[in-house]
Amino acid sequence: MRVFESLNCILCKRPFVPIAGQPRSPRLLLCGSAICHECFEKEKSLKQGEREHKCDGGEACFYNSNFAYCVIDVLSQDCFTLSPILGGYLLMKPLVNPECPICHDEYSNKDASKEAFFFGCNHLVCTECYQKSKITILKQNNDIATRAKTSRVIMTSGENRRKDWLQDFLKELPEMTCQLEEMNKTGYRFCDECKKLDIVDEMYHCNKCLLQLCGNCTYKNHRSHKAITLLQKEASLMSHELCYLSISEVQTYHQLFSGLHKELSDGLQGFDQKLLKKKRDLTNASTFEDLREKHKKCTELKTDFEKCSEEYMPHVRKYEKRVQELMKTLDDDPN
Template sequence: MRVFESLNCIVCKQPFARAANQPRSPLQLGCGLAMCDECFMKEFDTDEKERKHQCGNPDCFKNDDFAYFLIDVLSQETALVFTPMGYLLVKPFKIPECPICHDEYSDEIDAKKSFALKCRHIICTECCLKTRSSNKTTCPTCRVHTYTYVNKQKDRFHDFLNELPQMTRQMGAMMKAHAFIITCNECHKKNIVDEMFSCGECGFEICGACAYKKHRSHEAIPLLEKQANQMLMELQQESRNVIKTYKDLVPELHQGLLEGIDIFEMKLLSKEETLKGAPNLADLQEKHESFTKIKSKFESSAENYLPHLRRFDAEVKQLIQTLSETSDI
């Protein structure tokens, strides 16, 4: 099970606290990484050559401000659950917004990448470039006049955004796996759906032992069978609705198309009769050219349409063949 590495101290590897002024609160280092306050104090008092954190940045320990942007991330307690190993994503996470333009931060769009100010609040790079003056800007969060040096330096919030897609996929897998676990209504023990039963008389979802001990006189069927019947009914209703939509739509569209072609043919042939009344050769040639262009445009439109119709016909036939040949779906 993966946890957010970006929300763990880079020295002790323990998860950060959710608030400032605590031993495990995150501090932003000069190199862009984050360390808990407790480890920062130990490293700061240690000889530079013996420190566990060695990045080569001479400004790494010149700042002791809390990484407020990480604390803001951790404040979403319903989405991020604390474990001794780190934070797990259990609900969809709302990506924070820049306090100036109110756009979500993104690590894929350069203009919307977060930039940590010296006060350790963040704004997007675009707003930082627009509002800075002589490498200074006023933080919209704490109102401090702070320095800004816009560069490509990564920080732990960037790392968090990079981890978020994978953690979201892990959350989905966890939710899917949890959906296969059922609690017995009698003994309250958890079990997989495949080994559970449904009592036809009282509607309880029960394990095999409780089905035998307490519901022996009732008619019980495997819970998997009940769920299969429910899913079958829902799936077939959805299939009927989808197919009916196009069974109704295709003839209607084709009927309207055929009627349009008939009207087009009638009008074109009628207009072409005007060639007989041309007063001179130039007018005759102009009319002939004009109607030829209209006819060519019709032919071009038809040629563009027919491949889509033929492809649709071929794909439907292929799906029929797939259903005929496949036995395990």
């Protein structure tokens, strides 16, 4: 199991906190790297050659005095949980890509127009929205726009492109989402109170608070509430899901086949009546040649009907046999 590396300081490797003004608060360097406030102040006080962080930005890399509000905004969502054991953040709920506050399109690490554009205040918009409003921004605040433009040039050039914080986060997000899905499949859940990871077999569901809880939190804070095991809750949810599938799938096909069979039965009856009428028309033949022609057409129609019926029947029998096998599987299942 792995944690988000992009949500940890690149120097001390400790996780950020979603608030400004603290030692673990995130800061953005001009090269785009994310670093904690404590390491930022320590590195800034050193000479360039003594610093652990080295990039093309040089002294200008520590020019930005603002906290990384873009990182704080992402971390402030209730999709993350901090794992002290693993030393970083895990997803405990699915998370979609962060969005541009102007156009509300998701940022992308594949579409250049939807890459993030960082301002000197450490807020961001997508590149497309920046390009559309660039002239206005330059007029209103030339200083911030100039720093943002400089930041953008440095972040998208040279070997330090890999240190672009948002791009690193977007690269990690699909893998972390898959990890969350895998944990759910294998029977792990996060406690809604202490956020610790536990197995479903040892957790509870509080019927009053509608929370999934570890045994410790259930005992400490929910003893007076009615609770069931999380396994019972999961079984109930899965049962409802199967019932829904039965209604939406089995009954749908039952109604569909019933309708098709009625239409088929009506079609067969209609075909039979028309064929009988054609056969009776044989007695109205004006000549022997006319009689032979009418007999030929009736025979061809009868042959075509037999052929398409023979082609259809194996599929019906195969489907019926498969349904019977599935029913037998259900009857033979001891659970």
